[in-house]
Amino acid sequence: MGIWFPWLPSDRRRDDLSPSHREDHGEETSAAAFALVERSQNALRLSAVSPAAARLGLTAGLALADARARVPDLVCLPADPDGDAALLRRVLVDFSRFTPMAASDGPDGLILDVTGCAHLFGDEVGLVDQAVTRAGRFGLDVRAAMAGTPQAARALVRFGPGGITPEGHDRAAVRRLPIEALELAEGDLQALRRAGLKTVAAVDDRPRAALAARFGKAAAWKVDRVLGLEDIRITPFRPPDPCVVDRVLLEPISTDDDILRVVGDLLIETSARLEREGLGGRVFQAGFFRVDGRVRRVTVQTGRATRDGPVVLRLFRERLAALTTPLDPGFGFDQVRLSVVRAEPLAATQIDLDRRPDHAADLTGLVDRLSARLGAEAVLRFQPRDTHIPERAVRLVPANLSPPHRLHDAEETGPPRPLHLFDPPQPVEALAGLPDSPPRRFRWRRVQHEVVRAEGPERIAGEWWRRLEPTRDYYRVEDAAGRRFWLFRQGLYGDEAQPRWFIHGLFA
């Protein structure tokens, strides 16, 4: 289905006309003739015109001076291509409710692959009606056409009467279009006109080889594609997910219970589908389409592939309850889509006759629930890394990812390490004998500590292949009260800069 907004820039700016202007012309702002002006090629040119201005003979590309000459009281507004693109994107996001395979087509159109989607919206006629209605909500004038291939749909909507072309009649419908529908270079079109070929039918009747010889292979391919003989798939703006299930609601819903009930129903359908393919989902995403066109997506992750509907529903419930910006239904959601973003093979499992508790599964279930409720960055595991820099030696990673591999043997023992580590290390003032004796006393958080026992230095040099970090000498010290600290001195005495002391961690 091809969608074209012929007057997108001017429709968007209709409300920008000054109130006085609106008064002059009464309530009929659509009858106002105005144009959008941009600077191109060192001159001010019209980038877009309103329908009324077009009727007066103005077109895009005209110089502003010429336009003013023709229509002295033409109202001009500055062009804003970014704003136009943003509006088109919002419409694209809204129209992705019809199908996940949606893409923008130029700066003023959309192309949607609605194969197999029409039944959800009352067949093709209903689909086109809904598209027109929704575009109207954005305040845009719209044309729509449905055909068997994307290129045919584009040609029909921009250069033809639009409407739904029955299956198999694409070629006949496109043949009736003028040669502008081929969208070749202006010089090529002139040549075709001079040769007496005014419609696509005339071009089609000529042998393709002659066309290719005169205008190049690209032109011949274009003709084939427009006629629907060759089919290029569109690239959707969001790659489609492996498994997508939609539910269109007759009445918009806005309460949490209803939302969860619909999600639950969709999960049942999704589980059935996943089971048929022998897959389990790792990442599930629920898309909520608002009546006014906005879309909100909520994602949950699981540690292991699963098809268990109730388990995933519970994760969604935790997630929705814990959202930082709550799910705002506005006037209600009228479509809910559940997609499985990542799926993995999952064989059917056999339940033991004596049901032993599966601790591993319970643990991943707990991790999933806590991650859904608190966020994936809140549930962490320790992952060892192959580096001797203390703060990098062990990293905290979200527990949702697959369990980490051991990097080194457990038997390996090194110098003692503290239970707690400060990130970043906190500066302290320390008094130590030269050149590398342990500190005799130090001051941290406004408390003076007298060092009674100390061990060190343990020299940890920076990793030369990363960047030049100063060498650190670590000391394990104990104060009179029995508290043990991990201090280090950054830099050596005798260097240009004064060495500084830090506390990196606390021992128990």
Place this chain on the structure above:
Amino acid sequence: MHDPALRLEALRRRLARMDGQAPSDASRFDLGHPQADAGLGGLNRRALHEVQAGSGADLASADGFALGLAARAAGAGVIAWIVQPMTTAEAGLPYGAGLADWGLDPERVLFVRTRDATRLLAAAEDALRSGALGAVVISVWAEPKALNLTATRRLALAAREHGAAAILVRSRLSAQAGPAETRWTITAAPSRALEDGAPGRPALTVRLDKNRTGAKPGQWVMEWRSDERRFADLASVFGDLVPLVAQRPAA
């Protein structure tokens, strides 16, 4: 120490340990400290235990004691450690290498950071009820409003029903009475020095304030032995040879 039945039980357990047999009562775990175990008769694994730091500066020691309890309670099971932002700001984040040095397996420790006390308690309850963990260490900062009597009762109930030990760590002394099975106050203690005056194994002053088994409160100075994963008594060990640390860094 006056209850003969308890003393008998503690002696039996000590004998079993010396013979190399696992204690037969799986629902109790002990500290490995002869006097404390004899007095207490072991700690209930399916219960809530409270550990409080003697002062703000003793938070690291209290964490260490709690982890020791968790290690002994969980055995080979997974331990979850749930904290609030203030705790990590004060004492720093847990360090995986330090956990390994303590005798725990960092791969079997799950670390959960929550934004506030309410979420902390909800996560703790969820963790206890999951049945997948051996022990849950819950670090609270100061005296949050959410940690009232009802909340601690819920934690104790969850621990009892699902067989995981719940260890609540407070960053300062609290007068609140609660359903905890045992209450401990921990302060740092000077360690037994190694050669060259280096600090030795972690030493703590452990005071048992209250317990539900009826044993008398007491105070001991313990040191944690990470290789044996147990608390040893510090004051009474004099003649033992001090073991050298395996790899001494070059001085």
